[in-house]
Amino acid sequence: MEPLGRRMRGRPRLTDLSAKGGSVQSLERAIAILRAVADSDGLSLTEVARLTAVSSSTAYRMLTTLQHHRLAEFEEATQLWFVGVESFRIGSAFQRRRKLAEHGRSILQQLLAQTGETANIAVADRDGVVFVTQAETHQPIRAFFRPGTRGAYHASGIGKAVLAFLNDAQRSQTLQRLELERFTSKTLCTVTDLAEDLDRIRSRAYALDNEERHIGMRCIAAPVFDEFVAPIGGLSVSGPSVRVNDLFVERFAMTIVAAARELTRAVGGIEPAQFNPGTC
Numbered sequence: 001m002e003p004l005g006r007r008m009r010g011r012p013r014l015t016d017l018s019a020k021g022g023s024v025q026s027l028e029r030a031i032a033i034l035r036a037v038a039d040s041d042g043l044s045l046t047e048v049a050r051l052t053a054v055s056s057s058t059a060y061r062m063l064t065t066l067q068h069h070r071l072a073e074f075e076e077a078t079q080l081w082f083v084g085v086e087s088f089r090i091g092s093a094f095q096r097r098r099k100l101a102e103h104g105r106s107i108l109q110q111l112l113a114q115t116g117e118t119a120n121i122a123v124a125d126r127d128g129v130v131f132v133t134q135a136e137t138h139q140p141i142r143a144f145f146r147p148g149t150r151g152a153y154h155a156s157g158i159g160k161a162v163l164a165f166l167n168d169a170q171r172s173q174t175l176q177r178l179e180l181e182r183f184t185s186k187t188l189c190t191v192t193d194l195a196e197d198l199d200r201i202r203s204r205a206y207a208l209d210n211e212e213r214h215i216g217m218r219c220i221a222a223p224v225f226d227e228f229v230a231p232i233g234g235l236s237v238s239g240p241s242v243r244v245n246d247l248f249v250e251r252f253a254m255t256i257v258a259a260a261r262e263l264t265r266a267v268g269g270i271e272p273a274q275f276n277p278g279t280c
Helices: 025-038 045-052 056-068 085-098 100-115 157-164 168-177 191-204 246-266
Strands: 072-075 080-083 118-125 128-135 150-152 207-210 217-225 231-240
Touching: 025 045, 025 056, 025 072, 025 080, 045 056, 056 072, 100 118, 100 128, 100 231, 100 246, 118 157, 128 157, 128 231, 150 157, 157 168, 157 191, 157 207, 157 217, 157 231, 168 191, 207 231, 217 246, 231 246
Parallel strands: none
Antiparallel strands: 072 080, 118 128, 118 231, 128 150, 207 217, 217 231
């Protein structure tokens, strides 16, 4: 028995590595199923099985187990599976850890009022960024990112803002690991082109997504840092390219940088010593 006051470490001394890579196959499948359901607006059992490459009988057993724990829900009327309320509660624990969304809510509303366009916050993940909250414009044509939506590092404003301010070793490792998928004719799909853009971002303190993910949509983004001077996410304003044009960028880029700096301070973060917005 562990003595009182002493916490167990994250892993036991002896771990069963009989499963491939030390993972538990049934848990891997359950996670894949939960992700598939969470990324959809409702899936049939057949669709879940097809998307996760498991048999329908296995998918059903796992879905009913997830349902028992309220991680998934089944709607009788449509015969579709949805993500459950307990998944939301568990996911909310991540936001409590960093509180970017909580601290940034008023900042986003302020940005929306200043620019008239949708303002977003996303956090860095291993191979991209995850959008956690936004303040949405009421314009009929607008950018929209559902909370939980993932953005590729190389094809999103916040993703590139994060990459630009990683230390040299981390940036090099990340660039070597990334698959630079082409989304549009403007996507930066070579390490050389992306690295050159990251240098520009680092010098001016903001990133541009110039229709690199979706044709007709542009984005201005700036990084948010933690207490270790590491970029943990960012803040952006996005909208159709006819409105988020070069004049818009010239007018509001530093406003967005200032908002990201405010969010950095709100979460107890520290900017890099060389962070000098507007020098280029």
